[in-house]
Amino acid sequence: MGKTTNLLFTGVGGQGTILTTKLLSSALAEVGNDVKMSEIHGMAQRGGTVNTQLKFGDKVYAPNIGEGEADYVVAFEKAEALRALPFLKKGGTLIMDEREIYSMPVLLGQQSYPATWNAEVVAGDYKIIVVPASKIAAELGSARNANVVLLGSIAKLLGVKISIPDKFGEAARKAYEAGEGAVS
Amino acid sequence: MPKQILSGNEAVARGAWEAGVRVAAAYPGTPSTEILENIAEYRDDLYATWTNNEAIAAELAFGAAVGGMRSLTAMKHVGMNVAADPIFSGAYAGVNGGMMIVSADDPGCHSSQNEQDNRLYAEHAKLIMLEPADSQECLDFTKAAYELSEKYDMLTLLRLTTRVCHSKSVVELGERIAVETKPYNGDWTKYVVLPVNARRRHILLEENIARLRADGYDSPLNRVELNADTSVGVISSGISYQHSREAFGDTVSYLKLGITFPICDRLVRDFAAKFSKIVVIEEGEPYLSTRIKAMGIAADAPDFVQGELNAARIRAVFGLDGGGEKADASGLPDAPARPPVLCAGCPHRGFFYALSKRKGRFVGVGDIGCYTLGVNPPFNGMDICICMGSGFAIPIGLSRALETQGDTRRVFGFVGDSTFFHSGFNSLVDAVHQRANVCLVVLDNSITAMTGHQENAHTEKDLQGYQVPAIPIERLVLATGLDTSRLIEVDPIDQTAMGNAIDAGLTNEGVTVIITRRPCALLKDEIKARGTKHCEVAADKCIGCKACMKIACPALAFNESAKMAYVADTANCTACGLCKQMCKVGAISEVR
Structure with a gap:
């Protein structure tokens, strides 16, 4: 059975994880891969965690991935990166934005937000790449394009090129290029 | 043929269009909703509509099928419980044009109240059951469903699960088949399930099942x-x-x-x-x-x-090998929980906050929708919630039980506008007719919100964008004969009015109906109308009392070191004004 490359995208409802995964899926299919993408939404739209999973290779069967099976985890939010880490395989790569979005238990003071955990990581058997996507996107004109920055980064690592649709605007195209630049 | 990456739901819609489907009806429900949303796009080729509930959708589709058109109805797994009656007996009658029922099951309860496996329905109701495993099969099996339905004179069940509905994979598309509408023959010996007909139809149905069982040997679907x-x-x-x-x-x-x-x-x-x-x-x-x-x-x-x-x-x-070996992430802190919450600007927050201030005087019974989230702290708005429409019926029984044991708390039931039309209205009629002592609240946000903003009987546009008459909830309520003094319409964000309405509901004898009216803050028109309007907390006025934090708005945060509240998420703050009403020192104001 051919091996697949597995990715998990994680963020908070409204951050654009699903759209990002969609664009990347299309690009990977265009260069001849079998592709499956899985998303879970519903309650997640109400400020909860949103995960999408993407698998590609010669032939993909199950659309979802298990713990320890992700070659890449792409995190749009810092606490969500932490939550998704069990999915990362030994030797895998975590790409994350440093954006912090406080959940209700944090806002209510019932739980604390682990603000500095990534600084404490001594990357042993996995790689961690911090891409300050929200900051980059804001500097380029729209903080909403943070997902496009991360898209640029992961696409670059996977060796595919995504043409950003014109309707996304010039800021998005620049955001994509900045994302590519952030990992080269 | 062109290829596209489609979700299972998108592929079912495409397959139905290719199969020549002319009528599609559904009530929204995750993970099935996108089937109707996508099939509705083929506006020139078919009629697609939301109905008030799943039984109506199945009956409407059955009517179209008997009339000679290929038809579709789609529902989430629990929706099939609602639609079971027409489906079980419709199976005896059989079809004229083919009919397919889609059941989207949700193992793991990603967005559902149970994990029921609707494969058991197929055998019980005697439906041809097809189970696609990816998006290509969703398209191909949908087309096959109509051929089988017509060939064996049976209803077909396309049984999906969340991972099939919401996974995307590469699909080869086909062309729409030209299917003529079959002449309607009005054969009452087939379509009127009088015992005399039903007994005979049952024999024929079992024969058809036996025929298909044997033919399955050569079917490419296996x-x-x-x-x-x-x-x-x-x-x-x-x-x-x-x-x-x-x-x-x-x-x-x-x-x-x-x-x-x-x-x-x-x-x-x-x-x-x-x-x-x-x-x-x-x-x-x-x-x-x-x-x-x-x-x-x-x-x-x-x-x-x-x-x-x-x-x-x-x-x-x-004991198989394979699978992953986890990266060693030991020693890291736990991620804080991120439960779903009522959005910033959600009208339901105004209702649940006002209700929570009357803690100990009510028992809340919820229903299925965004407002189920009112169960969470700090609102703790309900003790019970099981299924669509029950928010208005459970209170009738519960209030009797509480009264008998001297519990004087008033039972409050709440349903959304869409749920009111789904089955809440029937229960309201019972509550009034049975002289129940309850307060029933319609949380009207002008849309079916939880499933992603679907139109309902209360909206002026339908699924395909046609102008349709909006059915007024208040007139339905009063049609029960309820005294006008017992119907209170209120903006839930206005805490004085909202509080007064709840107080009336707590003390009135008999049935009180409250309709809270304010559109969902995420509706496109609402977003456009407010533009960049949001709230700000004046640093020089805030005294750090945290009164505004009691409403649990995700746009508001508190800086512990500076001892002051601030609007952390100005993009999501809608300036609804609820926090402003909490502030005793006038520190919160609206800005653009």
Whole structure:
């Protein structure tokens, strides 16, 4: 059975994880891969965690991935990166934005937000790449394009090129290029 | 033919269009909703509509099928409980144009109240059941569903699960088939299920099932994959097949059943005879394995009745290699919980906050919708919530039980506008008719919000964008004969008015109905109208009392070191003004 490359995208409802995964899926299919993408939404739209999973290779069967099976985890939010880490395989790569979005238990003071955990990581058997996507996107004109920055980064690592649709605007195209630049 | 990456739901919609479907009806429900949303796009070729509930959708589709058109109805698994009545008896009557029912089950309860396995419905209601395993099969099986439905004069059930509905994969598209509408023959001996007809139709139905069971042997929907290892044969269907494939790999052989009711016993026996060991892999109820074992085949069928299946669970049971080795992330802190919450600007927050201030004086009964989130702290708005429409019916029984034991708390039931039309209205009629002592609240946000903003009987546009009459809730309420003094309409964000309405509901004898009116803050028109309007907390005025934090708005945060509240998320703040009403020192103001 051919091996697949597995990715998990994680963020908070409204951050654009699903759209990002969609664009990347299309690009990977265009260069001849079998592709499956899985998303879970519903309650997640109400400020909860949103995960999408993407698998590609010669032939993909199950659309979802298990713990320890992700070659890449792409995190749009810092606490969500932490939550998704069990999915990362030994030797895998975590790409994350440093954006912090406080959940209700944090806002209510019932739980604390682990603000500095990534600084404490001594990357042993996995790689961690911090891409300050929200900051980059804001500097380029729209903080909403943070997902496009991360898209640029992961696409670059996977060796595919995504043409950003014109309707996304010039800021998005620049955001994509900045994302590519952030990992080269 | 062109290829596209489609979700299972998108592929079902495409397949239905290609199959020449002319009528599609549904009530929204995750994970099925996108089927109707996508099929509605073919505005020139078919009629697609939301109905008030799943039974109506099934009946409407049945009517179109009897009238000679190919029709579709789609629902989430629990929706099939609502639609069961027309489906069970419609199965006896059979069809004229083909009819397909889509059931989207939700193993793992990703967005549902239970994990019911609707494969059991197929056998019980006597429906042809097809189980696609990816998006391409969603398209192909949908087309096959109509051929089978018409050939065997049966209703077809396309049984999906969340992972099939919401996974995207590459699909080869086809063309729309030109299907003529069949003449309507009005054959009452077929379509009127009087006992005399039903008894005869039942015999015919069983004959049709037997015919299809035998024909399944040669159907391309069932697939045998013979591989090198001749010791193990795996039998599976739907998404469970994909997980089996991941876990067992390329060496063992597979019988992938596409038609899972009726199961072709000859096909299963032939396959089983080739191997020393037969394994049945299925997510949910032991549906396949029970029937395969009843054929006298010894099958190893692990129990996956609870939760979503994945390859890792199969590997664990059979001691198979493969799967992942986790990166060592020890020593890191836990991520804080991120439960779903009412959005910033949500009108329901105003209602639940006002209600929570009257803690101890009410018992809340909820329903299915965004407002179910009112159960969470700090609102703790309900003790009970089980199914669509029950928010208005449970209070009738509960209030009697409480009164009997001297519990003087008033029972409050709440449903959304869409849920009111789904089945809440029927219960309201009962509450008034039975002189119940309850307060029933319609949380009207002008849309079916939880499933992603679908139109309902209360909106002026329908699913395909046509102008339609909006049915006024208040007139339906008063049509029960309820005194106008017992109907209170209120903006839930206005805490004075909202509080007064709840107080009336707490003290009135008999039924009080409150309609809270304010559109969902995420509606496109609402977003456009408010532009960049949001709230700000004046640093020089805030005294750090945290009164505004009591409303649990995700746009508001508190800086512990500076001892002051601030609007952390100005993009999501809608300036609804609820926090402003909490502030006793006037520190919060609206800005653009």
